[in-house]
Amino acid sequence: xxxxxxxxxxxxxxxxxxxxxxxxxxxxxxxxxxxxxxxxxxxxxxxxxxxxxxxxxxxxxxxxxxxxxxxxxxxxxxxxxxxxxxxxxxxxxxxxxxxxxxxxxxxxxxxxxxxxxxxxxxxxxxxxxxxxxxxxxxxxxxxxxxxxxxxxxxxxxxxxxxxxxxxxxxxxxxxxxxxxxxxxxxxxxxxxxxxxxxxxxxxxxxxxxxxxxxxxxxxxxxxxxxxxxxxxxxxxxxxxxxxxxxxxxxxxxxxx
Numbered sequence: 610x611x612x613x614x615x616x617x618x619x620x621x622x623x624x625x626x627x628x629x630x631x632x633x634x635x636x637x638x639x640x641x642x643x644x645x646x647x648x649x650x651x652x653x654x655x656x657x658x659x660x661x662x663x664x665x666x667x668x669x670x671x672x673x674x675x676x677x678x679x680x681x682x683x684x685x686x687x688x689x690x691x692x693x694x695x696x697x698x699x700x701x702x703x704x705x706x707x708x709x710x711x712x713x714x715x716x717x718x719x720x721x722x723x724x725x726x727x728x729x730x731x732x733x734x735x736x737x738x739x740x741x742x743x744x745x746x747x748x749x750x751x752x753x754x755x756x757x758x759x760x761x762x763x764x765x766x767x768x769x770x771x772x773x774x775x776x777x778x779x780x781x782x783x784x785x786x787x788x789x790x791x792x793x794x795x796x797x798x799x800x801x802x803x804x805x806x807x808x809x810x811x812x813x814x815x816x817x818x819x820x821x822x823x824x825x826x827x828x829x830x831x832x833x834x835x836x837x838x839x840x841x842x843x844x845x846x847x848x849x850x851x852x853x854x855x856x857x858x859x860x861x862x863x864x865x
Contacts, residue, residue, distance in 0.1 A: 614738045614751055616750055627654065627735035630753040633785040640757050640764070642789040650757040650764060655685050655730060655774050658756070685772045687730050688735070692771035702765040702780070702791055707800035710766075710776050716806075716834065722747075723805055730754070739782040742807035750782040757790070760786070765790060806834065 611619070621628050633639055635652035666673050694714045712722050723740050735753045742748075756777055757764045767781040783804060786788040799810040813825065 614736065614749065616753055617736050617751065618734060621734035621736065627717050628753050629755070630751065630785075633752060633781075635753075635755045635757075639784075639789055641791045644791060648759060650805065651761075652755040652756050653761075654735065655754045655756065655777075658685065658758070685730060685774060687733070687773070687778070688724065688726060688727075688775045689771060692773050695771050696766055696776040697769055699763050699765045700759060701766045701790075702767075703793070703796065705796060705798050706783070706793060707766065707776075707782060708802050709805055710779065712802070713805050719806060723742040724779060730774075736780075737778050739779050741782065741786055741804050743804070747807065748786075750786055752778055752781045752785055754778060756781065796865060825844070848864050 617628055629635070637650060639644075640646070641649050689831075694711050696707055696710060698707050713853060714802060725738060725740070726738055733754070735755075737752055737754060739750050739752070740747050741750055754774075762779060766777045768774065768776070780793075783801075784793055786804070787796075799812060802810045
């Protein structure tokens with residue numbers, strides 16, 4: 610039996626339209642559910658965000674696909690395996706989630722479990738799928754490619770130079786799972802790593818502890834995924850700015 614994703618994709622291809630997710634619509638409440646921000650978000654599809662004219666496809670007002678939406682090397686793409694992870698939180702995103710996605714991108718086998726590689730902007734018809742760990746099992750989350758913008762720029766997660774949009778779409782899938790983008794404001798790295806990697810996440814402060822370093826050394830010999838990050842405590846007010854310590858280490862970034 611075809612999956613929900615396959616049924617939606619087949620239907621969009623037959624009708625030559627781009628999918629609009631009825632369960633996570635492009636409305637204000639999908640961004641902020643409880644609070645009311647002092648501005649209105651505009652939702653744009655990825656191909657409409659291209660500012661270099663390299664995307665050969667376009668979308669009519671009715672949502673029909675007027676041409677092949679293939680992109681050149683410099684145009685927007687879903688995933689480029691050769692590109693480095695260059696994602697930033699954007700004006701309203703959260704650095705803790707960027708840090709989690711950076712770690713995921715370095716674990717390629719686990720990455721492709723979460724982000725199926727057989728997806729492109731050209732063939733997706735606006736529907737993308739991701740697999741996330743939720744309530745003790747892997748679930749498939751579908752999202753369309755309409756993303757919230759402020760003054761024409763993505764409001765949340767965005768690539769700096771690679772033009773790869775898998776991270777922005779994955780962020781949307783996580784927001785959908787939790788109810789809104791606003792819900793991610795209250796998330797933690799432990800929450801993010803659990804959603805992305807499954808299993809149990811354990812935090813171990815090791816500063817001024819004579820036992821924890823030995824425990825950490827033992828964990829490195831197991832199949833556990835071990836990461837380290839530095840938290841100076843002073844970075845909270847500037848959580849969307851990557852602070853660098855005198856030794857070159859970025860604060861609140863997962864290293865492994």
